Amino acid sequence: MLVLLGVLVVVAGFATKRNPLLVVGAAGIATGLLGGLSPRQVLAAFGTGFAASRSVTIFAITLPIIGLLERNGLQEQARRIVTRFAGLTVGRFLALYLLLRQLTAALGLNSIFGHAQTVRPLAVPMAEGAAERRHGPLPPEIREKVRSFAASADNVGLFFGEDVFLAVGSILLITGFVNTTYHTHLEPLQLALWAVPTALCALAVHGWRLLRLDRTLLGAPLGTVARKGRKETAR
Amino acid sequence: MIKAEWFFWLVGGIFLVMAAQMLADRTNPKRHGTAAFWGLLGLGFVYSTWVADKSAPAEPLGAAVLAMVGLAGFGFTGRGAARTAAPEQRAASAERFGSRLFVPALTIPLVALVCAVGVKRLSVGGEPVLQKGNETILGLGIGAVVALAVGMVMLREKRISVPLHAGRSTLESMGWVMLLPQLLATLGAIFSVAGVGEQVRRIATSVLPGHSVFPAVVVYCVGMFLFTAVMGNGFAAFPVMTAAVGWPVLIEQAHGNAAGVLAVGMLAGFCGTLVTPMAANYNLAPAALLELRDQYGPIKAQLPTALALLGCNIAIMSLFAV
Numbered sequence: 001m002l003v004l005l006g007v008l009v010v011v012a013g014f015a016t017k018r019n020p021l022l023v024v025g026a027a028g029i030a031t032g033l034l035g036g037l038s039p040r041q042v043l044a045a046f047g048t049g050f051a052a053s054r055s056v057t058i059f060a061i062t063l064p065i066i067g068l069l070e071r072n073g074l075q076e077q078a079r080r081i082v083t084r085f086a087g088l089t090v091g092r093f094l095a096l097y098l099l100l101r102q103l104t105a106a107l108g109l110n111s112i113f114g115h116a117q118t119v120r121p122l123a124v125p126m127a128e129g130a131a132e133r134r135h136g137p138l139p140p141e142i143r144e145k146v147r148s149f150a151a152s153a154d155n156v157g158l159f160f161g162e163d164v165f166l167a168v169g170s171i172l173l174i175t176g177f178v179n180t181t182y183h184t185h186l187e188p189l190q191l192a193l194w195a196v197p198t199a200l201c202a203l204a205v206h207g208w209r210l211l212r213l214d215r216t217l218l219g220a221p222l223g224t225v226a227r228k229g230r231k232e233t234a235r
Numbered sequence: 236m237i238k239a240e241w242f243f244w245l246v247g248g249i250f251l252v253m254a255a256q257m258l259a260d261r262t263n264p265k266r267h268g269t270a271a272f273w274g275l276l277g278l279g280f281v282y283s284t285w286v287a288d289k290s291a292p293a294e295p296l297g298a299a300v301l302a303m304v305g306l307a308g309f310g311f312t313g314r315g316a317a318r319t320a321a322p323e324q325r326a327a328s329a330e331r332f333g334s335r336l337f338v339p340a341l342t343i344p345l346v347a348l349v350c351a352v353g354v355k356r357l358s359v360g361g362e363p364v365l366q367k368g369n370e371t372i373l374g375l376g377i378g379a380v381v382a383l384a385v386g387m388v389m390l391r392e393k394r395i396s397v398p399l400h401a402g403r404s405t406l407e408s409m410g411w412v413m414l415l416p417q418l419l420a421t422l423g424a425i426f427s428v429a430g431v432g433e434q435v436r437r438i439a440t441s442v443l444p445g446h447s448v449f450p451a452v453v454v455y456c457v458g459m460f461l462f463t464a465v466m467g468n469g470f471a472a473f474p475v476m477t478a479a480v481g482w483p484v485l486i487e488q489a490h491g492n493a494a495g496v497l498a499v500g501m502l503a504g505f506c507g508t509l510v511t512p513m514a515a516n517y518n519l520a521p522a523a524l525l526e527l528r529d530q531y532g533p534i535k536a537q538l539p540t541a542l543a544l545l546g547c548n549i550a551i552m553s554l555f556a557v
Contacts, residue, residue, distance in 0.1 A: 010513065061246050151521040151533040152540070163498065
């Protein structure tokens with residue numbers, strides 16, 4: 001049971017908002033030592049873990065070009081474009097993004113959208129542009145909310161789209177584990193089909209919550225601030 | 236053949252160049268610590284090539300990782316003044332280039348798409364052009380490089396240092412969050428080596444009441460949810476929970492549909508990914524990238540959806556799969 005202390009360190013650390021790097025580093029060292037690794041093996045585990053997980057950090061490669069475009073007004077242009085579509089509210093826009101993200105992930109195209117590639121440079125300014133057109137200048141709390149929901153649309157779309165695709169890691173993990181451990185034979189296609197009902201639920205639940213943003217953003221008392229702001233700009 | 240490792244070297248090289256820019260940046264009060272952090276990250280990316288193929292010892296890299304944790308965790312890193320254009324300049328530039336600005340931005344997904352679907356099948360002299368199994372990562376990398384070239388030509392920007400400075404500002408504003416996803420993946424690996432999974436299996440089996448099916452579905456799905464939240468992804472949770480509950484109880488005893496039980500069980504785990512800071516690349520990195528004040532903003536936006544979908548998964552599994 002002692003090794004579960006590492007889990008406790010993580011939960012307590014995140015709950016008290018300590019620096020996550022220190023929390024995770026400490027939990028790793030503690031769990032490793034309690035689990036019977038030598039200090040040298042713990043060090044090696046950090047090294048091999050880093051080497052094997054480099055692919056989660058590679059989105060950094062898109063930052064120079066995105067930064068260059070942002071310097072040249074990419075986000076301003078994304079805002080301007082969206083304000084031309086009268087019917088496009090922030091909720092409808094984000095629900096559309098969710099649908100697109102889910103469909104492309106279901107076709108196996110996981111990395112064509114993402115937080116660095118599409119959410120920051122395109123989806124967030126477009127969502128904010130749509131919200132500003134209807135509600136006027138956004139107070140910081142509303143801006144935070146719109147951005148958080150833009151990130152959530154990307155995550156939900158990815159997670160509950162990718163499993164509909166046959167060759168994704170999680171499906172192959174299931175077939176690999178089950179077929180070797182239990183000497184049976186599961187086809188990736190069967191698993192992918194079973195992912196469809198949950199994918200539809202995800203689209204319905206999160207899509208509905210995104211559409212509802214249009215009403216909740218308007219709600220008092222924050223909405224009154226936003227409406228007042230709009231009058232001021234009109235003057 | 237274009238190898239994934241080349242691409243990691245490119246990323247490492249970019250980190251090193253940015254580290255040099257940070258060292259020279261006198262507007263950053265902590266420029267030495269900041270440059271050391273990103274320099275170590277860049278060197279680590281390159282050195283990892285030989286750790287991954289086991290031709291170099293992993294311990295020095297582990298020490299470097301812990302040094303980065305110390306540098307960032309104890310506040311030795313900071314950020315300089317952002318080098319960017321004034322809002323008026325941006326607006327003027329948006330006016331001038333208009334929607335052509337989207338061309339380089341959309342080049343990244345477009346090239347990634349072409350690589351993932353088309354170039355994947357190409358081979359020259361019997362060797363695939365893109366290293367097998369890494370097509371999407373390579374597509375993203377090639378897309379970013381092509382987009383940079385397109386963007387610099389289109390905007391008539393001749394100095395490569397301008398996009399690098401712009402990217403460096405974003406990196407500095409994200410700071411240590413950049414390292415967290417990799418560190419969490421490491422923690423997951425240490426957890427499984429140390430036998431955390433075995434303990435969780437014991438707990439799950441001990442709370443399992445008798446032979447009734449519905450409670451077993453709940454234990455399997457909620458177990459996947461919680462264990463995934465603790466580990467940061469469903470991959471570590473799946474074998475443990477399946478060996479404890481999914482296979483012996485739901486499939487063998489209750490004669491459930493194997494594909495249905497396992498696929499929906501994995502998706503119950505994905506609900507856990509939506510609510511945990513342990514899945515830093517999905518939940519904490521975007522908060523930094525989008526400059527949110529509340530680093531748990533995305534998690535808060537996802538929590539109701541995650542709980543509702545956990546309920547959906549339990550319902551789907553108990554109605555249709557067992």
